[in-house]
Amino acid sequence: MTEIIEILLVEDNPSDVKLAIRAFEKNNLANKVQVLRDGEEALEYLFGTGRYAEKTDRVQPKVILLDLKLPIIDGHEVLKRIKSDPQTRMIPVVVMTSSNYEKDMVESYQLGVNSYVQKPVDFEQFIEAVRQLGLYWLLVNKVPYTNE
């Protein structure tokens, strides 16, 4: 946990988490990943509340990978909260979901998502997608410096 968290992965499906982490590992990004299992935890982490109220060393991630189908608070709600709060509004959010429903995609963009990626069934494609996401959002994309 010495590495600075740069990727926040909000995903409740453990298989997907494992596959995602394997993908990050292949790209040497695994140590910068913080996995959260539901929407509530994600929000607590991001706003320093609940379970993460005491964690003062917490930093804002460079990108949030958000599944839509989450327990307790779903992905759309989480996205809405992130994008409606000035503290988190600047953080790029990439929705990564199994749904290829246009409705989900439209709603996500309306809530201000930065990118929408459908999780492919094919593992190699999945690895490739994660790699590109990491590269892009962590290395290519520039965000303004936020004053904490």
Place this chain on the structure above:
Amino acid sequence: MWAFWGDLFDSSGFPPRWKCGEWSPGLGWLHIVSDLAIGAAYFVIPFLLAYYATRYKKFPFKGLVPFFVAFVIMCGLTHLMDATIFWWPAYRLSGLLKFFTAIISWASVFAIIRITPQFFGLRSASELEREIAERTADLAESEELLKLAVDVAGLGLMQIDYHTGTTELSSLAAAFFDLPAGKPVPRTVVHDRFHPDDRPELERRIAQCLDSKGDGLFAFEHRVVRTDGSVRWLNVRKRVFFDGNGPLRGVLISADVTERKLAAMVVEASEERLRLTLEAGSMGTFEVDLKTGKSVWNDVEFRLLGLRPGEIEPGPDAFFRFVHPDDLSDVQSKWDIATRTGKFEAEFRIIRADGQLRWIAGAGTFFYGTPEKAEVLPTLARFLGVNYDITERKQVEAALIASDQLARERAEELAATLDAVPAAIFISHDPECQHMTGNRAANALVRIPRGTEISLSAPEGIKPRHFKAMKDGRELRADELPAQQAAHGIPVENFEFTLAFDDGTDREMLAYATTLRNEQGRPRGAISVLVEITDRKVAEAALKAREAQLLSFVEHAPAAIAMLDREMNYLAVSQRWMNDYGREQNLVGRNHYDVHPDLPAKWKEIHRKALAGEPHSNEEDLWVQANGNQLWLRRAVRPWLDASGVIGGIMILSEDITLRKQAENKIRTLNAELEDRVVLRTAQLQEVNLELESFSYSVSHDLRAPLRAINGFSQILIEDYRSQLPADAQDSLHEICDNAERMGRLIDHLLAFSRLGRQELKKSEVSMNAIVQECLSALSHNQSAEFRVAELAPAFADAALVKQVWQNLIDNALKYSRSSTPPVIEIGSRTVDQETVYFVKDNGVGFDMQYVHKLFKVFNRLHHQNEFEGTGVGLAIVQRVILRHGGRVWAEAKPKLGATFYFSLPTEEQSNHDGNH
């Protein structure tokens, strides 16, 4: 003495004679009456004496008369006095009267004594003989003297002997009668000379005076005609003497009064001339002296001829020069006649000196000159005449003639007009209509040529016999015919009857007739007009027949029909009406409202309006009957016209639609229930749709995750343990990965397919060329197929879905032709009948047409998975999209010879049209 006489009328001292002595009334009255009679007689004598004394101037005893008169009167007075004294004893007066009477008596005596010898002179017999001889000679002399006197006086003397029946005429009388003088001629010869016009009266008077009971006197003026034809006027006096047997002889004295008569005529003529002169004021006069031949004209006469007075020498021949040549011979011949008859009258034209044409009336008369000797008869001496200008009168006459002409022309025009009138017009010329004439149409109607009698009232043998006037099945009497009625003063209007002809044809007539009246207002004839109404009658009969047909139709019509008259009584009802509303009664003749007293008031109003000509119909109307029954009726109420074209009543067509109405209500209830059910089902369907939605969502989301895990972890196994796993195990893991991927694709396609069914179409004008190019450009560059793309018709469709269709078909074609060398894919379109057909043709493996029905079904495939991969959803999507657009999809193929896939889309017009339904 004088004192005594002073009281002359004093009767005192004397008693009336009745009291003096013993008078019996008989004796007294004898005295009185006798005295009065004697007195009266004495009074008469002097009057007679005085009368004769004054009348007969040669009375010889004139000196005696006064004495004698006085003597007689005095005698009369004394007798009167004697009668008076019986009551009034005036003896003094009586004495005085007697005294004077005595004096007068004696004076008379002396006067008589003086003339007595003269009065009573006696003659002897010889004295008498001589006296007779003297007298006879005197008589002959006096007869001779009479003859002479008569002759000298210019009188004719005729002596008639009735015994011999002859007349002897004096020379003058002989001249008057143009008979021999001095010898007896038969009376009849004399009578022959009488003017025929005067003869009857003359003979009557002659007979009268020959009657011995009469006085035998005769006086008359008459004409005689002499052998030369000249006429003389005679004034005749005649005396007839009679003996015991009758007329003995007669004396007749005649005077020629011709001149006097002519003079009177001339006076008459000159009075006439004067009158004319006064009236006209511009009278020309002319006078011709027949002895000298000289003429005199007045100034006006000259001016009449356009001459200055005295400009020419006047005279008949001078005048004739101005007479119009056409009239000259007439004027001259009249003048010649005038010289014999003494009268001239003519109207003629002259051409005046100034050339003007004038009409002149001339009149004149001859005057007789005074005869110079007694024997010579008066002769024509001069001619007096007048001429005056009658040009204006002639013009007026001409105008009158012209107006007569005009009237005649009008009459001709009227006759021509009458002939032009198509109606038959008859004119009756007498009240009995024995003679009638007609205009052309009238003659044509009764088939009688013009000029032949057409009156049925004409006498037998003349009246036409080839037709009769009939009415109500019998022949009309002559006095019942319209013209005859009108000719008797009864005007006729709208009289209908039939002219029945021998040949069997009947002509129906409508007659009008008016009376013609004379100036006294009495009927003198009639004008009657006959209008043929046969056609109308035939039409009426036809209408009646139709009415009967209608009634029959009504009775037998399979609908409920009632025909009613104006009072709403049934005339006819159909059997159906009887069944529906008749209540098993015979309705004909009964009143609708009596049969159905419970009819709604508004229906009665509808009936009233229909009777006024306003038809009515309604699709349904409720009749709540008195017994509570509810009848639903569909009705039509309309007026019907009788034969004369007026509304004879109404016809009601009524259909009992109660059952239909009930059925409709049932259907309405069912429909409402169905509507509810549809709403319910729709709600259920929406629910199901929602469920399906969430199911799909779950499928897409939740089913994919395990697949990904299966695939991912199998992959990890292969990557991490490749060296430790035997080849079989590795193949198995690959198999797992492939199947997981394949299932993922299946899920994707299935979801896409299911979403198509729910997705809303967003149609717009779509360029198929552009879409096809998009699809082709997205293809990977390493494929070697040859595309032959024709110009494609644009479509009206949902662009995204149509692109999917093209994509799928092109993919399909590529897939199944990839083994061909080279693959050739043709794309094209054609528009037929508001439908555009697109096709994609390949030269691939094709398929057997017997399985074509499976081609477009989901998950149905005609090839093995190891031969050609696929989920079996692509063509199903194509079909679903095209069907949702209202198009069709089909395919043609042969194994190994390629396949052609067609789809059609409606054109925009057709698409909109369908969309409206």
